[in-house]
Amino acid sequence: MISRLRQSVPAYLFLLPWLIGVLGLTIGPMLLSLYYSFTDYALLNTPEWTGLHNYTALFQDSRYLHSLRVTFIYVGVSVPLEMAFALAVAVLLNRGLKGLAVYRALYYVPSLLGGSVAIALLWQQIFGSDGLLNDVLGIFGIHGRGWISEPGTALWTLILLRVWQFGAPMVIFLAGLRQIPDEVLEAAEVDGAGRWQRFWRVTLPLLSPVVFFNLVLQIIGAFQAFTPAFVISGGKGGPSDSTLFYTLYLYQQAFGNFRMGYAAAMAWVLLLIIAVFTGLNFVLGRTWVFYGDEGVRR
Amino acid sequence: MNTFSRRTLLGLGAATAAAITVPGCSGKSGPMRVSWYGPDPVTKALNKALDAWKSSGGAEYSAESAPFDDYWDKLATQTSGNNAPDVLRMSMSYFSDYAGRSALKDLGSLGIDTSGLDKDVAASGVADGKNYGVGQSSISYSMYVDEGAIKNAGGTVPAQGWTWDKFAEFARDYSGSVQGAFGSSDQAGNFQLFEVYARQHGTEMFSDDGGKLLTTKETVQEWFQYWADLRNAKAAPPQNVSGETTGIEKSLIATGKAPLQFGWVQQVTFYQPLVKSPLTVLPVPQGKAGDLTGQFVKGLDLWCISAASKHPEDAAKLIGFLLNDEKAIKAIGILLGVPPSKKARDLVSADAGSAGARAIKYVEDLAGKVGPSPKPWPKGYGELLTGFDRIAENIGFGKSTPAAGAQEFVDLAGKTLGQ
Numbered sequence: 001m002i003s004r005l006r007q008s009v010p011a012y013l014f015l016l017p018w019l020i021g022v023l024g025l026t027i028g029p030m031l032l033s034l035y036y037s038f039t040d041y042a043l044l045n046t047p048e049w050t051g052l053h054n055y056t057a058l059f060q061d062s063r064y065l066h067s068l069r070v071t072f073i074y075v076g077v078s079v080p081l082e083m084a085f086a087l088a089v090a091v092l093l094n095r096g097l098k099g100l101a102v103y104r105a106l107y108y109v110p111s112l113l114g115g116s117v118a119i120a121l122l123w124q125q126i127f128g129s130d131g132l133l134n135d136v137l138g139i140f141g142i143h144g145r146g147w148i149s150e151p152g153t154a155l156w157t158l159i160l161l162r163v164w165q166f167g168a169p170m171v172i173f174l175a176g177l178r179q180i181p182d183e184v185l186e187a188a189e190v191d192g193a194g195r196w197q198r199f200w201r202v203t204l205p206l207l208s209p210v211v212f213f214n215l216v217l218q219i220i221g222a223f224q225a226f227t228p229a230f231v232i233s234g235g236k237g238g239p240s241d242s243t244l245f246y247t248l249y250l251y252q253q254a255f256g257n258f259r260m261g262y263a264a265a266m267a268w269v270l271l272l273i274i275a276v277f278t279g280l281n282f283v284l285g286r287t288w289v290f291y292g293d294e295g296v297r298r
Numbered sequence: 299m300n301t302f303s304r305r306t307l308l309g310l311g312a313a314t315a316a317a318i319t320v321p322g323c324s325g326k327s328g329p330m331r332v333s334w335y336g337p338d339p340v341t342k343a344l345n346k347a348l349d350a351w352k353s354s355g356g357a358e359y360s361a362e363s364a365p366f367d368d369y370w371d372k373l374a375t376q377t378s379g380n381n382a383p384d385v386l387r388m389s390m391s392y393f394s395d396y397a398g399r400s401a402l403k404d405l406g407s408l409g410i411d412t413s414g415l416d417k418d419v420a421a422s423g424v425a426d427g428k429n430y431g432v433g434q435s436s437i438s439y440s441m442y443v444d445e446g447a448i449k450n451a452g453g454t455v456p457a458q459g460w461t462w463d464k465f466a467e468f469a470r471d472y473s474g475s476v477q478g479a480f481g482s483s484d485q486a487g488n489f490q491l492f493e494v495y496a497r498q499h500g501t502e503m504f505s506d507d508g509g510k511l512l513t514t515k516e517t518v519q520e521w522f523q524y525w526a527d528l529r530n531a532k533a534a535p536p537q538n539v540s541g542e543t544t545g546i547e548k549s550l551i552a553t554g555k556a557p558l559q560f561g562w563v564q565q566v567t568f569y570q571p572l573v574k575s576p577l578t579v580l581p582v583p584q585g586k587a588g589d590l591t592g593q594f595v596k597g598l599d600l601w602c603i604s605a606a607s608k609h610p611e612d613a614a615k616l617i618g619f620l621l622n623d624e625k626a627i628k629a630i631g632i633l634l635g636v637p638p639s640k641k642a643r644d645l646v647s648a649d650a651g652s653a654g655a656r657a658i659k660y661v662e663d664l665a666g667k668v669g670p671s672p673k674p675w676p677k678g679y680g681e682l683l684t685g686f687d688r689i690a691e692n693i694g695f696g697k698s699t700p701a702a703g704a705q706e707f708v709d710l711a712g713k714t715l716g717q
Contacts, residue, residue, distance in 0.1 A: 043378040044399035129542055149541035151695050235367060239541050240695045241688065255371040257681045258395060260378075 037264035043254070047261065054265035064266070066241055067249040070155065074245065075222040078162040083214060086166040090173035091199070104171065111167035119161070120231035124148060127157045148232060151242035158243055161228050169214040176210030177203070205290045212289045216281050223274050226251070246270055329358035330609040332616065334387035335369035336633070337546070337568060343633045350625035357612040359385075370680070377401050382604035384613040388431050390598040393423070394508060394677040402430040403603040408614035411622055414639040418671060422597035425674055432617060433597025435635025438664055439494055440563045440657075441582050446575035447557040451475045458588050459580040462495075462524065469533035472557060482558060483543065483550045484534040486525035487690030489683045491560050491582060495521055497669060498585040498592035508676025509716030515708045522693055522700035529694065537694030547572065562598070563657045564635045570653040577653060579660040591669035595661060599634060636661045678714035685710045 012019075037054055039047035058064050093103055113119050126132045127147035134144030147153045180203060188202050204211075226247040229237060237244030237252070246266070254263035334344055341363045348361060362383060364372055370392060376382045377396070388396065396402050406429050412420040416436055423431030445455050451472055460468060469481025485491050496503045496513040503513050528534035535543070535550065543550050550556035552572035559569055563579060570577055581590050601617045603610055620626050627642040632654035637643050643662075647655040689706050692698040698706070 042399060043374050044396065044401045129538070146538045146542055149538045151697070234544075236684070236688070238688070238691060239538070240692050240697055252684075255374050256684065257678075258374065 033264040033267060036261050037268050039261045041261040041264070042258040043260045044258065050261070054262045055269070057262065058265060058269065063241065063244065063249060067237070067244045067246050070237075070242070070244050071223065071246040074155065074159060074162075074225065075219060078159040079215070079218045079222050081159070082163045082166050082218060083169060083211070085163055086169040086214070087173050087211070089166065090170045090177055091203075093170075093174060094177040104174065108167035108171055111165045117227065117231050120228045123157060123161055123228070124232055149239055151238075151240040154233070154239055154242045158225075158228050158232065162222065162225065169218060172210060172214055173207070176207050180206045206292070208289045209291055212281070212285050216278055219277055219281070220274055223270065223277070329360050330385065330607075330612050330616070331362060331383035332359050332385040333362040333364075333369075333373070333383035335364055335366045335389070336387075337365065339568065340633045343630050346629035347620055347623075347626040350623065350629060351616060351619050354619070354623070354625075356616060356619060357609070359612075359616070377604065377606075380606050382606055384603060384607040384609050385616055386602050386604060387434070388423075388600045388602040390422070390596075390600070390675050391679050391683060393431065393600065393674050394425065395680065396602070397423075397425045397430040397674075398677050401605050403605050403607060403610060404428045404430065405432065405603065405614065408603070408610060410614050410618045414622065414641055416638055416640075418595065419597035419638040422671075422674070423600045423602070431600030431602040432621065433638050434599045434601055434621075435564065435632075435638050436595050436597055436661060437562050437564060437599075437635040438593055438595045438661055438668065439491060439560070439582055440566070440660060441558050441560050441580050442551070442566045442569055442577040443558045443580055444551065444573055444575055445578050447476075447554075448472065451557070455578065455580070456587075458584075458590075460583045461587050462583045462585065464587075465583040466524070466528060466531075466533065469528055470531050473531075473533045478555065480535045480550060480556045481533045482528065483556050483560070484525055484529060484537070484540045484694065485560055486522055486529075486694065487687035488560060489686040490562075492518075492521055492686065493672075494582055494592040496592075497594075497672075498589075502672050504672070504676050504715070506673055507716075508673065511708065511711035511715060515704045518707050519700045519704035522690065522703050525690070526693060526700055537691060540694065541691075562635070563660055564632050564654075566657050567632055567653045576651075576656075579656050581664065590664065590667040593664065593668045594671045595664055595668055596671040597635075597638060632657055676715055681714050682707075682711060685714075 036047055038049060038051060040050045040053075041047035089107060093100055093107075097103065110119075124131075128134075129144065129146035129149065131147070133147065137144045145153070147157050184202055184206070185198055188198050193201065224247060225245055229243045229245045229248050230251070233239075233243050233248075235248075235252070235256075237248045247270070250263045250266045250270070253259045253266065332344075332348065334340065336344075344363070345361065348359065351359070363369075366389075369387075373382065373386065382401065388402070405423075410432060412432055415433065419433035419436045421429075422433040423429055441459065443455055448455055452475060453468060453472055456464070459465075465482070472481035473479060493503050496517055499513070499517045501512040501514075504510065505512055525534060529536060535555075542548065543553075543555075546552065546568050549559060549569070549572075551559040551569060560582065561569075566577055566579055581593060584590065584592065601620065603613045603617070607613055620630070621638070621642075624645060627637060627645050630637075631646050636658050637646055643658050647658045649655055686707060689698065689703045689710075693700060693703045
């Protein structure tokens with residue numbers, strides 16, 4: 001026993017930096033926020049216990065419900081588009097292109113930059129009414145509009161910004177495509193399968209675990225999107241609340257209106273929503289994700 | 299193995315928790331911190347004043363600054379983390395939120411010399427009988443008018459400004475005669491201009507205890523309707539244009555697309571460098587011509603000391619220095635508002651013909667004509683400020699009507715005030 005203890009102590013010592021991080025920076029604050037979500041906490045006072053009040057108030061708050069709707073549209077449209085785009089580019093790049101590494105890096109760069117303040121500001125310059133897009137449209141005689149300053153189009157510029165960051169899932173798709181054995185594809189070709197058939201019947205099923213992985217990650221990431229909406233709308237979620245993301249409304253309540261308890265409740269509901277979507281993904285995934293070991297399991 | 303490892307884990311966990319909480323408690327020491335909001339010119343001026351403090355042998359300090367909106371997010375976080383700056387610039391918009399939650403120090407016993415200050419300004423930080431802040435300036439709402447542009451368009455500018463009716467008429471004429479320009483920017487979402495309008499309708503905006511909205515729904519509706527009419531007549535820009543012209547550099551007056559701009563009087567010095575001809579400072583439109591009782595002169599920005607300050611004596615000395623020292627007064631000029639003492643005003647307006655001198659003259663001329671100052675804005679004011687703007691924007695985009703918007707605002711006030 002003692003010797004075993006001796007064995008495990010160094011292990012925990014090595015784990016210590018990580019443990020401090022997890023306990024102090026993740027679990028501690030999470031538990032505290034769970035507590036705040038049941039209180040009236042105005043950031044400057046001591047929290048007062050109010051039970052479930054924050055949670056029930058959420059569903060009578062029309063701006064909250066609106067922010068949910070905006071976020072669902074954002075996730076629902078941007079994730080499939082981004083995935084499709086990433087997959088398409090990955091398939092193209094996988095066809096033995098010369099200078100693959102260069103293209104791969106080039107397409108990946110937006111993913112690194114996309115969440116940043118600088119890119120959000122750049123987006124403002126492109127889609128403003130005196131912006132680059134309208135200059136280009138002007139060449140063709142099309143009279144543009146203030147894409148960001150109109151409620152009908154503002155959210156779509158943010159969706160576009162997300163799709164533009166397709167590099168991260170693309171790199172993962174590319175790695176996945178590399179894993180698909182050439183023999184299988186050749187065998188399919190010998191059997192007379194065309195290009196589309198090979199893609200739908202062979203490539204995609206073999207790639208499905210990677211698709212699944214990307215889908216889960218992208219949905220979670222999209223629900224948590226904050227920076228672009230914050231920067232592009234100047235923290236307001238405007239015009240006319242059309243880009244009021246869930247996280248942005250949460251931030252406004254917490255730091256603008258001193259409703260930290262309410263914001264904490266919002267955060268936990270968001271966690272729940274993401275958990276439900278991820279769970280749903282895993283359940284549905286059983287019907288279409290093919291791990292290649294199904295035969296063995298049976 | 300299992301029991302041991304679990305126990306070891308728990309022990310480590312406890313040790314970790316202790317390790318984290320111990321340094322967390324000790325807080326930060328170090329030099330006094332000074333923090334303020336404002337655009338670049340304000341930051342430059344205050345840094346210059348702080349240099350004067352240092353060279354006159356003042357205590358060590360470090361300075362922080364941020365634009366208005368970001369400043370409040372940061373200050374709220376710092377305050378809740380017990381890490382607020384020692385000396386901080388406080389706006390009346392958030393004063394009650396902080397003072398009412400004991401985040402500010404009572405300055406009563408700290409001996410800041412306010413003897414030279416105008417009485418109104420010295421007392422603008424008093425809440426519940428305690429003095430939580432010293433006014434930095436006395437200011438009033440105003441409009442800055444490019445008279446040259448208006449004369450070119452064949453219009454005239456009344457010496458006391460317009461009535462609301464005449465203003466609408468003027469705005470229509472101006473946009474009719476100058477291609478691609480508007481008579482006015484859209485002020486529907488300007489809650490602070492609306493306060494003047496509301497006072498012109500006979501009541502203060504808020505009850506004395508800050509628990510209720512006194513302005514009626516009808517007044518709010520009338521206001522939204524007034525600007526909707528101007529937008530419909532193309533005398534004010536459509537909502538999507540307004541959305542892109544909020545910054546000072548992008549404002550319609552800076553780009554020559556409108557001949558006037560509304561704002562607090564000292565802000566004329568931010569716009570003047572961007573407009574070629576000198577800007578005239580005028581009272582905002584009135585209900586009855588020449589009746590300025592809707593307006594008020596008040597200290598709306600304060601120097602405060604955070605309740606958690608570890609250097610209250612130095613902080614108090616620094617505030618006294620910024621208010622009374624000649625070098626500091628000259629460095630700050632009019633950037634924080636019209637200086638709060640006669641001595642300071644004389645020092646600053648020596649530069650006759652400057653926008654600053656005109657702003658000072660404007661406030662001096664107003665004194666005696668304006669109505670009584672309102673009480674400090676109530677807790678939750680910040681939320682109403684942004685909410686009013688949001689509602690106006692919804693109306694501007696046709697997603698709401700003046701009547702529905704007015705109701706929404708009254709509901710919001712009912713929910714926010716008196717909490």
